Amino acid sequence: MAGCTGTSLEEHAPTGDSADALGLTPQIVNGVTPEQALQVGGESVAFTELVEQVSGVDVCVCFQCGKCASGCPVSYAGDYTPTQLIHAVQLGLRDQVLRSKTIWLCSSCQICTTRCPQDVDVAGVINAVRIIAQRAQVSPSVSSVPTFFRKSVSNIALFGRMYELGLMADFKVSSRRFSEDLGLGSRMLRKGKFSLLPSFRGSRAARRIIRRSRAIERTS
Amino acid sequence: MHSATAREYERSLLAVARVVGLELAEVENWHCCGSGAAHSVSRLLGTALPLDNLVSTRRMGLDEVVVPCPSCFSRFKSALHEVENEPELRTQVEEIVEGDYRAEILHPLQVFSRPSMLAAIANARKQTFADLKVVCYYGCLLTRPPKVARFDDVEYPQSMDDVLRAAGVQTLDWSCKTACCGASLTVTRKDIVVKLCHDIFQAAKDVGADAIAVACPLCQLNLDTREEEVEHEYEESYQLPILYFTQLIAMAFGLSPGDVMLRKHFVVPDLKLAEVTAGA
Numbered sequence: 001m002a003g004c005t006g007t008s009l010e011e012h013a014p015t016g017d018s019a020d021a022l023g024l025t026p027q028i029v030n031g032v033t034p035e036q037a038l039q040v041g042g043e044s045v046a047f048t049e050l051v052e053q054v055s056g057v058d059v060c061v062c063f064q065c066g067k068c069a070s071g072c073p074v075s076y077a078g079d080y081t082p083t084q085l086i087h088a089v090q091l092g093l094r095d096q097v098l099r100s101k102t103i104w105l106c107s108s109c110q111i112c113t114t115r116c117p118q119d120v121d122v123a124g125v126i127n128a129v130r131i132i133a134q135r136a137q138v139s140p141s142v143s144s145v146p147t148f149f150r151k152s153v154s155n156i157a158l159f160g161r162m163y164e165l166g167l168m169a170d171f172k173v174s175s176r177r178f179s180e181d182l183g184l185g186s187r188m189l190r191k192g193k194f195s196l197l198p199s200f201r202g203s204r205a206a207r208r209i210i211r212r213s214r215a216i217e218r219t220s
Numbered sequence: 221m222h223s224a225t226a227r228e229y230e231r232s233l234l235a236v237a238r239v240v241g242l243e244l245a246e247v248e249n250w251h252c253c254g255s256g257a258a259h260s261v262s263r264l265l266g267t268a269l270p271l272d273n274l275v276s277t278r279r280m281g282l283d284e285v286v287v288p289c290p291s292c293f294s295r296f297k298s299a300l301h302e303v304e305n306e307p308e309l310r311t312q313v314e315e316i317v318e319g320d321y322r323a324e325i326l327h328p329l330q331v332f333s334r335p336s337m338l339a340a341i342a343n344a345r346k347q348t349f350a351d352l353k354v355v356c357y358y359g360c361l362l363t364r365p366p367k368v369a370r371f372d373d374v375e376y377p378q379s380m381d382d383v384l385r386a387a388g389v390q391t392l393d394w395s396c397k398t399a400c401c402g403a404s405l406t407v408t409r410k411d412i413v414v415k416l417c418h419d420i421f422q423a424a425k426d427v428g429a430d431a432i433a434v435a436c437p438l439c440q441l442n443l444d445t446r447e448e449e450v451e452h453e454y455e456e457s458y459q460l461p462i463l464y465f466t467q468l469i470a471m472a473f474g475l476s477p478g479d480v481m482l483r484k485h486f487v488v489p490d491l492k493l494a495e496v497t498a499g500a
Contacts, residue, residue: 054263056302056305056306056309073399073400073402073416074400074402074405074412076415077409077411077412105405105409105412107360107400107402107403107404107405107412108256108260108360108403109360109361109364109400109403110294110360110361110364110365111360111364111400113364113365114364114365114366114374121365123365127259127260127263128263130260131260131261131262131263134261142408142409144407144408144409145405145408145409146260148257148404148407148408149256149257149258149260149261150261152254152255152257152258153254153257153258153261153265156251156252156254156258156269160251160252161250161251161252162252164225168407171407175408180410181410184445187445187486188445191483191484191485191486192224192227192484193224193225193441193484194224194225195224201249201251202249202250202251202252203251205249205251205272205276206251206252206269209251209265209268209269209272209316209317210265210269212268212315212316213262213264213265213268213316214262214265216264216312216315216316217262217264220312
């Protein structure tokens with residue numbers, strides 16, 4: 001899969017008077033084409049290709065119809081709609097994508113992926129962008145979300161099966177949210193919704209999988 | 221389901237399975253599938269964790285896995301779909317998991333909505349719920365994305381309605397069957413979960429529902445534990461119990477509200493419901 005921004009706009013733009021009349025010729029403002037303003041080039045193409053490689057999704061077929069944005073339950077809370085995010089990936093706007101709130105607010109409900117007429121796995125792209133952002137250690141705009149993911153994986157590595165009470169305590173400490181939902185937590189305890197003690201069954205097998213998976217990723 | 225959070229789902233599911241003659245065995249030495257969290261850290265890990273559990277299943281001589289949690293259901297199905305379609309990922313996964321992982325993944329709704337099971341459920345009815353109108357909330361991942369889930373109608377599923385109607389429960393049409401409750405954002409951004417749950421409660425109330433039936437532990441947890449905050453935030457009264465579909469069927473089979481642990485919920489069904497289920 002090639003990046004979407006590998007060729008220049010001029011190559012594809014209609015030429016001649018008719019194109020000018022239609023306003024299709026790239027406008028040069030202050031000596032800069034829109035393409036230069038976007039800084040489309042080697043790095044941006046590399047970012048588009050990296051997202052495609054990690055997600056296994058061809059983002060270039062998206063034509064911004066907006067169905068994903070209209071169905072997205074969290075687009076009201078994000079900075080970019082899923083449509084805008086995919087467009088930004090196509091344009092290789094690495095920083096805008098990796099620093100966006102939207103990538104962390106996605107609930108992975110799969111409405112975008114389901115309704116895409118071009119069969120773009122939008123949720124899969126967002127997930128890949130999350131992975132890339134974490135690997136590149138980009139400071140996340142909604143830091144609690146990746147913290148929760150990491151703490152969940154540590155919890156699985158330790159206990160094999162999720163130990164929710166331990167996960168909540170670990171998450172609260174590392175995200176410094178000691179007071180939020182304390183009342184809810186204690187009510188859940190009283191209602192018997194938390195196991196007090198962890199089980200360690202399955203923990204050796206889970207650790208083996210985590211260790212091997214990390215080893216492969218280090219070498220690939 | 222090992223955790224205490226959804227013990228009432230486990231208990232009622234096993235009770236229903238016993239009555240309709242569905243034999244279930246627990247996967248030996250299973251571990252967490254990683255859910256969305258592991259997958260958002262590493263696709264390889266998020267694929268290898270569930271498939272390793274399928275290797276354990278195959279070692280028991282079994283090749284069908286009933287997965288009651290839709291988040292797990294989706295992760296298992298996605299993992300199988302991804303290794304089938306991505307040769308490079310498959311090669312890496314097969315370096316990690318040792319053995320055959322091919323198995324059929326089924327949600328309990330898929331099993332119970334088979335014609336033979338619907339008949340078995342109808343035959344086993346001992347109690348009816350007079351005056352109880354329920355909306356079925358399927359959530360996100362049971363049907364989405366359809367090429368992975370391959371289950372029911374993607375936008376307007378019917379299987380839970382069919383199963384509950386067979387058990388004598390009146391179910392209503394409504395517009396939020398496959399809406400999103402916000403899932404694990406309840407830990408990190410509860411304001412979003414409160415907003416999304418409000419939309420679901422309002423849609424249920426608009427059609428005159430007395431309760432919401434669910435097939436997902438996280439949907440149950442979000443709707444049930446955030447309901448009071450939603451009522452406070454939006455100055456509305458809903459008082460809608462959030463019941464596992466298996467709790468309703470088990471009670472139709474004659475189990476008591478105590479047997480299916482209704483008191484574990486934050487919004488405990490009111491007297492009307494308790495009376496009907498106990499006395500009808």
